Amino acid sequence: MRIVIIGNGVAGMEAAIAVREAEASWQITVISEESDHFFSRTALMWVCCGQMSHRDIEPFERDAYARFGFRRVRARAVGVDTRGHRVLLAGGLSPVPYDRLLIASGSAPRRGPWPGSDAHGVGHFVTMQDLSWYENEIHGGASRGGPPPRATAHLSATTADSPYQFREPGAELHGRVASKPAVIGGGLIGIEAAEVAVAAGLRPAFFIREEWFWPIALEPREAQWIGKRMGEHGVEVHLNHEVESLEVDPIGAVSAVKTNHGPYEADCVVIAIGVVPNTGWLANSDIERDERGGIVVDEALQTSAEDVLAAGDCASVRWFDGSRRPEQLWYTARDQGRIAGRGLLGNRSSYARGTWYNSAKLMDIEYTTAGLVNFDLERETNWFFEETGKVRSTTRVVSQDDRVVGFNMLGRRWDHTVLIKWIEERRSLSWVLPRLHQAAFDTELVPPLQAPGV
Amino acid sequence: MDQQGQNGLLATYREGWRNRGVLGFVISTMLIAFYVVLYWEHKVEARFGVAPLTALSESIGLRNRWYLYGVLYSVAMVGGGIYYLRRHGNSRYNRVRITVNVAIQIALGFTLPFVMPLFGGQEVYFSYFWPLKYDYLYPQTLESLPLYFAVYTVIGSLLAAPVLALVYGKRWYCSWVCGCGGLANTFGDPWRHLTSKSDKSWRFEKVSIGIVFVLALATTALIVVDWKIGAQHPTLHRVVAGNDWRDWSLKSFYGFAVGAVLAGVVGTGLYPLFGPRVWCRNFCPMAAMLGLIQKLGRYRITVKPGMCISCGNCSTYCEMGIDVRSYAQNDESFTRASCVGCGMCAHMCPRGVLKLESTGRRSLAVVDS
Numbered sequence: 001m002r003i004v005i006i007g008n009g010v011a012g013m014e015a016a017i018a019v020r021e022a023e024a025s026w027q028i029t030v031i032s033e034e035s036d037h038f039f040s041r042t043a044l045m046w047v048c049c050g051q052m053s054h055r056d057i058e059p060f061e062r063d064a065y066a067r068f069g070f071r072r073v074r075a076r077a078v079g080v081d082t083r084g085h086r087v088l089l090a091g092g093l094s095p096v097p098y099d100r101l102l103i104a105s106g107s108a109p110r111r112g113p114w115p116g117s118d119a120h121g122v123g124h125f126v127t128m129q130d131l132s133w134y135e136n137e138i139h140g141g142a143s144r145g146g147p148p149p150r151a152t153a154h155l156s157a158t159t160a161d162s163p164y165q166f167r168e169p170g171a172e173l174h175g176r177v178a179s180k181p182a183v184i185g186g187g188l189i190g191i192e193a194a195e196v197a198v199a200a201g202l203r204p205a206f207f208i209r210e211e212w213f214w215p216i217a218l219e220p221r222e223a224q225w226i227g228k229r230m231g232e233h234g235v236e237v238h239l240n241h242e243v244e245s246l247e248v249d250p251i252g253a254v255s256a257v258k259t260n261h262g263p264y265e266a267d268c269v270v271i272a273i274g275v276v277p278n279t280g281w282l283a284n285s286d287i288e289r290d291e292r293g294g295i296v297v298d299e300a301l302q303t304s305a306e307d308v309l310a311a312g313d314c315a316s317v318r319w320f321d322g323s324r325r326p327e328q329l330w331y332t333a334r335d336q337g338r339i340a341g342r343g344l345l346g347n348r349s350s351y352a353r354g355t356w357y358n359s360a361k362l363m364d365i366e367y368t369t370a371g372l373v374n375f376d377l378e379r380e381t382n383w384f385f386e387e388t389g390k391v392r393s394t395t396r397v398v399s400q401d402d403r404v405v406g407f408n409m410l411g412r413r414w415d416h417t418v419l420i421k422w423i424e425e426r427r428s429l430s431w432v433l434p435r436l437h438q439a440a441f442d443t444e445l446v447p448p449l450q451a452p453g454v
Numbered sequence: 455m456d457q458q459g460q461n462g463l464l465a466t467y468r469e470g471w472r473n474r475g476v477l478g479f480v481i482s483t484m485l486i487a488f489y490v491v492l493y494w495e496h497k498v499e500a501r502f503g504v505a506p507l508t509a510l511s512e513s514i515g516l517r518n519r520w521y522l523y524g525v526l527y528s529v530a531m532v533g534g535g536i537y538y539l540r541r542h543g544n545s546r547y548n549r550v551r552i553t554v555n556v557a558i559q560i561a562l563g564f565t566l567p568f569v570m571p572l573f574g575g576q577e578v579y580f581s582y583f584w585p586l587k588y589d590y591l592y593p594q595t596l597e598s599l600p601l602y603f604a605v606y607t608v609i610g611s612l613l614a615a616p617v618l619a620l621v622y623g624k625r626w627y628c629s630w631v632c633g634c635g636g637l638a639n640t641f642g643d644p645w646r647h648l649t650s651k652s653d654k655s656w657r658f659e660k661v662s663i664g665i666v667f668v669l670a671l672a673t674t675a676l677i678v679v680d681w682k683i684g685a686q687h688p689t690l691h692r693v694v695a696g697n698d699w700r701d702w703s704l705k706s707f708y709g710f711a712v713g714a715v716l717a718g719v720v721g722t723g724l725y726p727l728f729g730p731r732v733w734c735r736n737f738c739p740m741a742a743m744l745g746l747i748q749k750l751g752r753y754r755i756t757v758k759p760g761m762c763i764s765c766g767n768c769s770t771y772c773e774m775g776i777d778v779r780s781y782a783q784n785d786e787s788f789t790r791a792s793c794v795g796c797g798m799c800a801h802m803c804p805r806g807v808l809k810l811e812s813t814g815r816r817s818l819a820v821v822d823s
C-alpha cells in the first residue's frame with residue numbers, strides 16, 4: 001500500500017505516525033515544501049526573538065523520518081490527478097503515485113488587499129520563510145540557533161505563488177534593521193508579531209480596524225484591559241484604524257501605513273489579517289472546495305475524490321452550529337490528523353468536535369476560554385470580575401437562562417476540562433461560582449482568586 | 455506582581471556568551487582552571503612556586519582558600535539570583551524558591567561554617583547531607599563531629615531527606631536547599647537551555663548516575679566495614695581507606711573522581727557548554743537517591759489535556775534535559791526521577807499546560823517512565 005501525505009505539519013505528521021504504528025511495511029511518503037522537519041508553527045515567535053532555536057521547536061528528533069521509515073519529498077505539489085492517483089510536483093519532478101492520499105497543506109496568510117502590499121519590507125508571519133524575513137527585518141538575520149537545515153532546498157521545485165517563498169527584507173535596501181515596525185490586524189498572530197518587535201527593543205504600531213482588540217475572542221472590557229497591558233509593554237495600539245494603502249519610497253521599500261486617520265511612518269509592516277486555506281494549488285484538480293477555499297470533507301475527513309482525505313487547517317469541517325469552515329487550531333489539526341490516519345488505514349472513524357475551548361498568552365497575560373462566550377446569545381448574562389492587586393486578572397462567566405454556557409478568563413490559569421464539564425452538566429451560575437476554585441490551575445504559591453460569591 | 459507565565463520574551467539565542475560562543479568557551483575555561491587550582495593547588499605550588507588562591511585568600515584576611523571559595527560561591531549565587539529574578543521573578547514560585555535557596559546558602563553554607571571556628575566550634579554544614587556530602591556518614595567522621603551534629607546528619611540523611619522526598623519530591627532539597635542546585639539555578643541560569651534533551655543524553659544519564667550512586671553506597675559500606683575490622687586487615691584498610699591519594703584507595707578515589715572532578719571541575723566548569731546541571735543530572739548520588747524515592751512519592755507534573763501546542767518552551771528551558779513536551783503533547787502527567795522541581799517548565803509554558811503538584815489528590819493518571 002502506498003500512502004502519500006502532503007504536508008508535514010501536525011495534521012500530516014500525526015496521520016503518518018498513526019499509519020506507521022499500525023502498518024510496519026506500508027510505503028509512506030511525506031511531501032512538504034516548507035521544511036525538512038516537522039516543527040511547531042505555533043512557536044515561530046519564540047524563534048524570532050531568540051527564546052528558542054529551530055531545533056527547539058521541532059517536537060521530534062531529527063532522525064524521526066528514518067526511524068519511522070518515511071520517505072521525504074521536499075517539493076511543491078501543484079495538483080492532484082485524482083483519476084490517475086498521482087500527485088503532481090513542481091520543478092519538473094516526476095509525479096508521486098498513491099493508493100491513498102492525505103492533504104494536510106495547512107493555511108496560507110491572507111494577502112494584503114492594499115496598494116503597496118508587495119513592497120519590500122512588507123510580509124506575513126505564518127510560514128518558516130516569513131519567520132526568516134521578519135528575523136532579517138528586525139534583527140538582521142537568524143539567531144545563534146541558526147537557520148533550519150536545508151532551508152532553501154525547496155526552491156528548485158516551487159512556484160512563484162507559493163507561501164513558502166522567501167521575501168526580500170526592506171532592511172537590505174535600507175542598509176539597517178527596522179526601527180519603526182507596524183502590525184496590521186488585531187488577532188493572535190498580530191499580537192505575536194508585535195510582541196516579537198517589543199522584545200527587539202522596538203515600539204511597534206498596531207493597527208486594528210475594529211473598535212477593540214481581538215473582537216472574536218474578547219469583549220470591550222477585556223480588550224481594554226489587555227490594551228492597557230500592551231501599552232505598558234510599549235505597543236502603540238491604534239483602534240478604529242482602517243488601512244488604505246502602504247506607501248512605498250523611491251527605493252521600493254515601504255515607508256508608511258496610510259489609514260483613515262492619516263499616515264503613520266513605518267519601515268517594516270507585518271500583515272496579519274488572518275489566514276486562508278492553503279489550497280490554491282488545487283485549483284485545477286477536481287477536489288471540491290468551499291467558497292473560501294477549504295477542502296470539503298465529511299465526518300470521516302474524506303474529500304469528494306476517492307481515496308483522498310484532508311485534515312487540519314485546509315479542511316472545511318462541520319461546526320457544532322451547523323456551519324462549515326476550517327478549524328485553524330493546533331489541537332484540532334492534531335485530532336483530525338489522528339482520525340485521518342485511521343482513514344488512511346481503511347477504517348472509517350468520525351471526527352466530532354466537542355465543546356469549544358482554547359488558550360493563549362498575550363504578552364504576559366494568560367488567556368483561557370471554554371464554551372460560548374462571544375456569540376451574543378439571546379437572554380445572555382455576563383458575570384464579570386476584575387481582580388486588582390498582586391494578581392491582575394479578569395473572570396467572565398457567561399450564562400443563558402441561568403445555565404452557564406461559557407468562560408472567558410484572563411491573567412490566571414484554569415483547567416478547561418473542569419469548566420467544560422460544568423458547561424456540559426448545565427450548571428447554574430450560583431452553583432459554579434462557589435466552586436470556581438476547583439477549576440483553578442494556577443502555579444503553586446499563587447494566592448487564589450477572591451471575588452464576591454467565589 | 456504575580457503573573458505566572460514568562461514576562462516578555464527572552465533573547466537567549468541572540469547572545470553569544472550563552473550559546474557556546476567564544477565568550478562561552480572562555481568562561482568555561484576560566485571556571486575549569488579555577489577548580490583545578492582550587493583542588494590541586496599543592497601541585498601548582500610544587501610546579502610553579504606559587505599558591506595563587508591561598509595567597510589571595512590571605513591577602514584579604516581569609517583563613518584559607520576554601521573560605522575564599524565560600525565567598526566567591528556566595529557572591530555568584532547572589533549575583534546570579536538577581537539575574538534570575540530579573541528574568542523570571544514575576545512568578546511567586548520562582549521568587550520564593552530562589553530567595554530561600556540563596557538565603558540557605560548564605561546562612562548555612564557560608565556564614566555559619568565561617569563563624570563557628572571563630573567561637574572555637576567545629577565548622578559543619580547543615581545544608582549538606584549524605585550521600586552528597588559523602589563523608590558525613592563515615593564512622594570516622596561521625597566520631598569526630600559534635601554529638602548534636604552527628605545525630606542531625608544521621609537523621610537528616612537517612613530519615614528526613616527520604617521522607618520529605620516522598621511527600622514533596624526531591625525538589626525540597628535539589629531546588630530549595632542544596633548549594634550545588636542553588637548555584638546552578640542562579641549563576642548557571644543563563645545556560646539552562648543548553649542541557650541536552652536527546653534520548654542519548656537520557657540514556658547516558660541513567661547509566662552514569664547509577665554508577666556513581668552504587669559507588670557511593672559501596673564506598674560508604676566498605677568504609678564502615680573497614681572501621682569495624684580494618685585494624686586487623688591492613689590490606690583491606692589500605693585498599694578501602696588509605697589516605698594518601700597515591701594509594702588509589704576507594705575512599706580517595708571517590709573523593710578525587712566524584713568530589714573534585716565530577717562535582718567541581720566538570721560539574722561547574724562546563725556550565726557554559728552543557729548547561730548548569732551536568733553534575734546534578736549525571737552524577738550526584740543524592741539526586742539519584744532522592745529521584746528513586748520521588749518516583750514512589752506524590753510529586754508529579756500534571757498536564758492539562760488537549761491544551762499543549764507542542765511549542766517546546768518547557769523542554770528548551772528544562773535544566774535537567776527532560777523532554778517535557780514529549781509528555782505534554784500526549785496529555786500524560788508524569789514523574790521523572792531526574793526532575794528537580796525548579797518549576798521553569800510550568801513558568802515558560804505559554805498555554806498554562808503544566809503544574810507542579812505534590813498534593814494527595816491525583817486528578818489525572820500519572821505515567822511512569
Ligand SMILES: Cc1cc2nc3c(=O)[nH]c(=O)nc-3n(C[C@H](O)[C@H](O)[C@H](O)COP(=O)(O)OP(=O)(O)OC[C@H]3O[C@@H](n4cnc5c(N)ncnc54)[C@H](O)[C@@H]3O)c2cc1C
Nearest residue numbers: 007009010011033034076077105106126312313328329330
Ligand atoms: C504564528 C502562528 C501562531 C499560532 N498559534 C496558535 C496557537 O497558539 N494555538 C493554536 O491552536 N493554533 C495556533 N496557530 C495555528 C496552528 O499553527 C495551525 O492550526 C496548525 O499548525 C495547522 O496544522 P496543519 O498540519 O493543518 O498545517 P501546517 O502546519 O500549516 O502544515 C502544512 C504543511 O503543508 C505543506 N504544504 C502546503 N502546501 C503544499 C504544497 N502545495 N506542496 C507541498 N507541501 C505543501 C507545508 O510544507 C506545510 O508543512 C498559529 C499559527 C501561526 C501561523
Ligand code: SF4
Nearest residue numbers: 762765766768782803
Ligand atoms: S507543555 Fe506548554 S511549553 Fe511545553 S510544549 Fe506544550 S504548550 Fe509548549
